[in-house]
Amino acid sequence: MSLFFYLEKGASLDPMAPCLTFGGVSLSYGEVRALAERVxxxxxxxxxxxxxxxxxxSANDPTAFACVFGIARAGAVWCPINPRNAAGENAELLDLFDCTTLIFQPGFDELVGRIAPQLPKLTTLVRLGAGDETAPGFEDWLDAARDDPAAEAAPPGDVVALVGTGGTTGRPKGVMLTGRNLEVMSAITLMSYPFDGRPVYLAQAPLTHAAGVLCFPILxxxxxIVIMAEPDAGRFLELIERHRVTHTFLPPTLIYLVLDHEALDTTDLSSLQCFWYGAAPMSTARLAEALDRIGPMAQLFGQSEAPMMISTxxxxxxxxxxxxxHTGRLSSAGRPSPLVEVGxxxxxxxxxxxxxxxxxxxxxxxVMAGYxxxxxxxxxxxxxxxxxxxxxxFLDEEGYLHLVDRAKDMVITGGFNVYSAEVEQAVMAHDAxxxxxxxxxxxxxxxERVTAVVQLRPGAGLDxxxxxxxxxxxxxxxxxxxxxxxxxxxxxSTLGKVLKADIRSTLAGR
Structure with a gap:
C-alpha cells in the first residue's frame, strides 16, 4: 500500500477538512493532495x-511533510533525514541510501552546502523557500513541471521508506520499510487504542521518526495533524486546549518537562483520548503521576525495524x-500486539x-524487509x-512484556546478572x-560495578x-x-535516547 493512500483516504472522507495545521494556519485535505500531485x-x-x-x-514543517506524499505518489522511496544529526552522519546516510534528490528547509543551507559536494549521486537539490546559489526554490521547481501530465500512480513497491537507525550502537544502518509494514502498524494502532470521532493529533516530537509514522493512521x-516546529512544554499544553487535541505522542524526557510545567494543572486536557509514550524507559513513579495529572496515557514499544507496535x-x-x-503493569511495555508474534x-x-x-x-x-x-x-x-x-x-503471567535491558548493557557483577532497567526504576523512585x-x-x-549517573529535578539536592x-x-x-x-x-542522541556509550567513555577517561 502506497503512503499516498492514507492522504487519499482522508480526502475521500472530506476534502475540505483540515489536514495539516501549523502556526494557526490549516491546509485542507484537498490542498495537501493537490500539493502532493505537484511534487x-x-x-x-x-x-x-x-x-x-x-x-x-527539515524540522517539523507542513510543506516538508506534504512532500512525503508527493514522493509516494511518484512511486519513490521516502528517506527522512534528521536535521539534528551531525553533518557527517547525514552525509553518510544520504550516500548509503543512494539518494538522488534532497528537499531541504531554509536554515540548513550551510549543512547542505558542506555535504552535497561529497555526494556525487545527489543530483537534485530543492530548497523549501526562495532559491539561492545552492538550489532552486520550491515554487520555481514545482512551476517548471506545471504543464506536465499528472504523475500516474506507480504500482506500490516493496520498500516505501528508508529509515536510519538511531546510531547509539555504532554506524547507522538503513532500515527498509515496506508498504505492508506501515499498513500493519497503522492497523494495530487503530485496533489497539481509542479513536472516538475524527482525531486531532498534536505532533511535537520529530516527524522524521515515531511522531511522523503515527500520522498515517490519523490521516x-x-x-x-497540528504540527509544532520545536519542543515547548507551555506551547504544547496551550495547543491541546486550543485545538481540542485527542491524540499525541511524546518520549519520556518531554513528558517530564510537561509534568514540571506550571500550567499543567490549569490546562483543560479533557479532549485527550490517547497520550502515547514510548521510545525510552519511563520512571514508573512519574508515569503514575502522569496518569493522575494528564489522564489517558498509552504505551507503545517498537523500533525502526518493527515500527512502533511490537507491544501496546x-x-x-x-x-x-x-x-x-494498576502499579504492577507500569513497568511493562504492554502486551504483544494482535498482528505480531513475540518470542x-x-x-x-x-x-x-x-x-x-x-x-x-x-x-x-x-518486521522490516532488511537493512x-x-x-x-x-x-x-x-x-x-x-x-x-x-x-x-520477559513475559509475565498476564502476558505483559517487560524490558529489562539492552543485551549489550547488562552488568555482570560478582557473578550475578544485573539488568540496568530494574536499577534505573529503583533510582528514579527517589523524589530528587x-x-x-x-x-x-x-x-x-x-x-563490574553497578554505576548510576543521575540528573536531578530542578532545585533538588542529593547525597x-x-x-x-x-x-x-x-x-x-x-x-x-x-x-x-x-x-x-x-x-x-538526537532522538532523546540516553547515550550510555558516551557515559562509559567519560567515566573511563577519568
Whole structure:
C-alpha cells in the first residue's frame, strides 16, 4: 500500500477538512493532495522514477511533510533525514541510501552546502523557500513541471521508506520499510487504542521518526495533524486546549518537562483520548503521576525495524476496574500486539520458560524487509527465523512484556546478572531524581560495578550515600549502585535516547 493512500483516504472522507495545521494556519485535505500531485510531477521531471530514493531534511514543517506524499505518489522511496544529526552522519546516510534528490528547509543551507559536494549521486537539490546559489526554490521547481501530465500512480513497491537507525550502537544502518509494514502498524494502532470521532493529533516530537509514522493512521480517519516546529512544554499544553487535541505522542524526557510545567494543572486536557509514550524507559513513579495529572496515557514499544507496535498498552489497561492505578503493569511495555508474534529466546534461539529472561524477538508482517545494502547485518538480525531486537525481557503471567535491558548493557557483577532497567526504576523512585542511566564499569573486586549517573529535578539536592541506601532497601545490595554520579544533563542522541556509550567513555577517561 502506497503512503499516498492514507492522504487519499482522508480526502475521500472530506476534502475540505483540515489536514495539516501549523502556526494557526490549516491546509485542507484537498490542498495537501493537490500539493502532493505537484511534487510528484516535479520529481518525475527531475528524473525520479519508481524506487528512486528521495531525502527530506527539515524540522517539523507542513510543506516538508506534504512532500512525503508527493514522493509516494511518484512511486519513490521516502528517506527522512534528521536535521539534528551531525553533518557527517547525514552525509553518510544520504550516500548509503543512494539518494538522488534532497528537499531541504531554509536554515540548513550551510549543512547542505558542506555535504552535497561529497555526494556525487545527489543530483537534485530543492530548497523549501526562495532559491539561492545552492538550489532552486520550491515554487520555481514545482512551476517548471506545471504543464506536465499528472504523475500516474506507480504500482506500490516493496520498500516505501528508508529509515536510519538511531546510531547509539555504532554506524547507522538503513532500515527498509515496506508498504505492508506501515499498513500493519497503522492497523494495530487503530485496533489497539481509542479513536472516538475524527482525531486531532498534536505532533511535537520529530516527524522524521515515531511522531511522523503515527500520522498515517490519523490521516486514514480524516484527522487533523497540528504540527509544532520545536519542543515547548507551555506551547504544547496551550495547543491541546486550543485545538481540542485527542491524540499525541511524546518520549519520556518531554513528558517530564510537561509534568514540571506550571500550567499543567490549569490546562483543560479533557479532549485527550490517547497520550502515547514510548521510545525510552519511563520512571514508573512519574508515569503514575502522569496518569493522575494528564489522564489517558498509552504505551507503545517498537523500533525502526518493527515500527512502533511490537507491544501496546491502551489507557484502560493502566487502571484496575475500580479506577486505581494498576502499579504492577507500569513497568511493562504492554502486551504483544494482535498482528505480531513475540518470542523470548535464549542464546541458541530456543524459547525460554514463561517468566524467564531472554532476548525479545519478533516475527510477522510488521518486521522490516532488511537493512539496505547490508546482507550480513540482515542475516544476523534475523537468525533462527526471528527478528532480534537486542532487548532483554520477559513475559509475565498476564502476558505483559517487560524490558529489562539492552543485551549489550547488562552488568555482570560478582557473578550475578544485573539488568540496568530494574536499577534505573529503583533510582528514579527517589523524589530528587528526574532521570537516570545505569552502566557497568570495570572493577577489580566485582568484575563490574553497578554505576548510576543521575540528573536531578530542578532545585533538588542529593547525597549519593543516601541514594545507594534508598535503592538497597528496594532491590537489595547486589543490584544497588556502588557508585553514584550527579550530572547536570545526561548525554542524549538526537532522538532523546540516553547515550550510555558516551557515559562509559567519560567515566573511563577519568
Amino acid at each position: 510528484a510531477r516535479a520529481l518525475r521531471r527531475s528524473g525520479v522514477e519508481p524506487g528512486t530514493k528521495v531525502g527530506i531534511l 486514514a480517519r480524516g484527522g487533523e 498498552m491502551a489507557p484502560a489497561e493502566h487502571r484496575r476496574p475500580d479506577g486505581t492505578v 523470548i529466546l535464549g542464546e541458541n534461539g530456543e524459547p525460554v520458560p514463561r517468566g524467564d529472561r531472554g532476548e525479545i524477538c519478533v516475527r510477522g508482517p510488521l 539496505y545494502r547490508d546482507p550480513e547485518a540482515t542475516a544476523e538480525a534475523s537468525a533462527h527465523g526471528w527478528h532480534h531486537t537486542g532487548d532483554i525481557g 531524581v528526574r532521570d537516570c542511566a545505569v552502566i557497568g564499569l570495570p572493577d577489580a573486586k566485582w568484575g 549519593p550515600a543516601e541514594l545507594i541506601a534508598f535503592v538497597k532497601a528496594r532491590i537489595g545490595s547486589v543490584k544497588a549502585p556502588k557508585q553514584v554520579e550527579v550530572w547536570p544533563e545526561l548525554p542524549r
